[in-house]
Amino acid sequence: MLKIPEEGKLIDAGKFYNEVYRTYTIAKDRFIGVDQADLPDFVRFGEAVTGIIGELAYDFAPADAEPVVHGKWVAREYEDGARPYVLFHCSECDCPNARQRVYCPECGAKMDRE
Numbered sequence: 001m002l003k004i005p006e007e008g009k010l011i012d013a014g015k016f017y018n019e020v021y022r023t024y025t026i027a028k029d030r031f032i033g034v035d036q037a038d039l040p041d042f043v044r045f046g047e048a049v050t051g052i053i054g055e056l057a058y059d060f061a062p063a064d065a066e067p068v069v070h071g072k073w074v075a076r077e078y079e080d081g082a083r084p085y086v087l088f089h090c091s092e093c094d095c096p097n098a099r100q101r102v103y104c105p106e107c108g109a110k111m112d113r114e
């Protein structure tokens with residue numbers, strides 16, 4: 001059954017096109033060694049469709065969305081008299097936190113796990 005994405009789904013157009021091209025290449029590679037003139041019509045059709053998809057993805061207006069900023073927590077050791085402690089600083093805004101949250105509460109960066 002053909003699956004069609006719902007309107008409003010946000011994707012990375014470059015990654016999408018690379019996957020379209022990769023899929024096309026896998027299909028085309030089944031005909032390595034076949035003379036260009038002897039390629040089946042669907043291979044040439046696939047090449048044309050892949051090109052059209054690439055141009056559409058290039059020209060299509062971007063969605064009204066902010067890119068996700070990724071960061072990571074950087075541990076820093078401090079000393080309070082004789083008691084050492086650690087705070088985790090956001091790599092994007094340097095905001096200190098007592099624990100490693102999923103998002104930085106100061107700048108909103110999405111924190112990647114290592």
Ligand SMILES: [Zn+2]
Pocket residue numbers: 071090091092093094095104105106107108109
């Ligand atoms: Zn931050």
